[in-house]
Amino acid sequence: MWTLDELLERVSAALTAEYSGAPNGRVRDVPDRRAVRWYATTGLVDRPSAMRGRTALYEKRHLLQLVAVKRLQSEGRALAEIQTELAGATDQTLAAIARVPEELLESGDPAPPEAVRPRFWAEPAAAPAAAPPPAQAVALNGVALGGGAVLLVPGTPTAADCADLAAAARPLLDLLAARGLLTNERES
Template identity: 45%
Template sequence: MEWTIGELVERASAALASGARLNGRVRDVPNERLIRWYSTIGLLDPPSARRGRVALYGRRHLLQLIAVKRRQADGRTIAEIQAELAGAADQVLETIARLPETPAETVAETVATRTPRPRFWAEPPSAPAAPPSAPAGPPPAGTAPLPVPPPVPAAPAAASAPSPAAASPLSAVAGSAPATSTTEEPRPSALPAIVHGVRLATGVTLLLDGGGRTPSPDDLAEIAATSGALLAVLRERGLISPEGRQS
């Protein structure tokens, strides 16, 4: 049995779950970084094999890893554990590791090889195909043959469907010639608006584009009386000529 370093961590964690907890100075669950460090200081053998660039570990590595964690749970230092377990035999590691009777890998293999039970959503087994029926043979002697029903006459093709002219009442009224649609000319949506213009001075015209009434003489006189200030600004800005006279 060979595992990757991640699978070795899972099996060691499952085996240590039922054991005593370690003190606060050490980790009770190993990780991949800790396993590599144990290999560096001699507490864990080198990988037993490689699959490409992936290192593989076996049962002895699992025993070594759990034995180290058990000794740490007893309060031993790393130096003391090195002196005791570096190169120890499998029997010594088995005694210290105290693996459970049903290792995690055995449980995983049992679950993987267990025959799956049928699910309630599985399709029911198909019914067996019916045996082919025997070809019909001549009736036994002394048996009267069954009467054969007379053939049903087919309806004439002319009466099967009404003609389009008879099916449409509009065609009967309007005649045989189909009605043709005529295209109407577009109508203007609105009439053109009337714009009133009031000349304030030479080159200056006020446009009344509001669609209102035509200005009366009183309106024109009032507009002329109040347009002086506007014309003065336009002359000052150079928008109209200085000699532009007010109407």
């Protein structure tokens, strides 16, 4: 397996023999990184075989495809025509068109082991957990703390409860006022 840069080095080496280059100045003699990505996006060349982190890895078939594309382009053929011809081509067909020297086809690296992902969709669904009882509606009452702040409490507080809650909330109200989060000055 090769990185994209290693693949492009092999493409360049393969094209040094029997390659007249593109017939017009609009096509590069050797594809660059961007062209290879575009070819993979459009389906002209297979997508990378594997990934090592964020690095795409390519194999012999990619080399054959890229060299075959360049050789056909050198004959003046358009990419759409080449794509139609090479769609579903076997490695033998690609090798006949590409004529890549054997030493360039050898890869010293074995394919990296595929990370096995669990197939969650193929396993039976777990029994649903017992649903909690539906929540009871609770009436909330607001206790004005000053400055527009209101504390919601379940139940009905007495006047003494409201006074105690307001006193306990003074540090919070001071913080809210300091940060400009209250609508008006706190009442003393």
